[in-house]
Amino acid sequence: MNIDWFFILEKIVLISGVLVISLVVAMYSTWGERKVASIIQDRIGPNRAGFMGLLQPLADGGKLFFKEEIIPGNSNRFLFILGPSLAMIVACMTSAVIPWGDTLTIAGHTVSLQIADINIGILYIFGVVSLGVYGIMLGGWASNNKYSLLASVRAASQIISYELAMGLSLIALLMMTGSLSIKEIVEQQRHGGWNVLYQPLGFLIFLVCSFAECNRTPFDLSEAESELNGGYHLEYSSMKLGFYLFAEYINMFISSALMSSLYFGGYSFPYMDSLGLAPNLVTILGTAALFIKIICFLFFFMWVRWTIPRFRYDQLMRLGWNIMIPLALANMLITGAIVLYRSTH
């Protein structure tokens, strides 16, 4: 068989790289979250482990690994372990279709900084996002605890409700770009303007829905500690709890990357083609630009968490079904009308 070993090596390196970067970013998001919280609440925050508390995530991870692992007696053991594993796997899967940069040329080979440029990239993300709910549901149910079950049912109905508005807001974007490949959407923004200028309402809906999909405040009803004793991961301990908490940060990172790519030009930055630099250098600068955008979004996620209080459950549902979906439909209709008008004139 004729196997392109360089191709396989390239993909393995890329996959490991993206995985490691997602995990490290998620790890330092926990540190960032505490620092942002402390600044907003006028405290100092973690400052003991390492310089400015930078080793704090490592200490937390180590603590979680060495904690005693407790599996409730009358719970379904297999499903109990499957829950956090699924949450983690699904969180990591989405990164495959995000373009982390343009192409690099290494020793005559052109390497694309995207694991898979499939022509259904956005639908793939939808598929994976729609699976994200299983980790929470299985974990909550397998715990055999009323609070956990209640929280997982809340989470599932919340995620399903906001998925609809998210999909509708994306349809408007797709009508404009005419492509489902995220790489192509980014390339279009590189030469035209950023999509957020043409789809401000769509971006707003997508932003709110990604808060809901990530179970972040003000939509973190599935882990409302004051009502549910902690939520769907109430019975979890040790690293299985860590996986649930960690998956949330990875989801945040991935949805920040997605929002940057779809609405804020991804790895493109202004004047990137007129700088006259070497293509490889421009690619690296582009990746850096993408990460700056991602960090801005991550900060926004945290800023909102420590500013806005949690919704009530009926408010959450009303916002999803009575406001978000009609707004997304109206946005779709307007976009469709403009696209039609421009294609005929």
Next chain:
Amino acid sequence: MGMSLQQIVFGVLSIISIISALGVILSKNPVTSVLCLIVTFFTIAGHYIMLNAQFLAVVHIIVYAGAIMVLFLFVIMLMNLNAEIEPQKRSWLKYAGAISGGALFLVLLGALREADVTPIQPGATDIGLISNLGKTLFNQYVVPFEVSSILFLSAMVGAVVIGKREA
């Protein structure tokens, strides 16, 4: 030897799909059944990808694994079905089920044994790619497409009516 990569992938996918499909009907725990069914859907989506029908594969995952099975899981979890509280089925029901299932199997076997299926060239067709599918759907089959969307609309209206009646 002599097996191509596609045949190996096809074989692995088929074995997993048959095992997980058997798991759906053989497992005692309904939640395990649902999970097996989700695995089956994934392997079928894998078959779609082998046929170069990526759109169909991903929609299959979104609709069946991502939406319908979540609702199944919802119902099973809320009703808290498990082996202990499952009502004992009458024995004649079991025999009737076995006989009618076996009869259906015989009919299908008889019908398919002589069937002549022209093999599809793998990878040669591009009809499953999303742009081709969209163009076909909105040019050649636009009337059936719109009619089926009306069907969905009526289902949605029905759901809203049922939901409103209680309130």
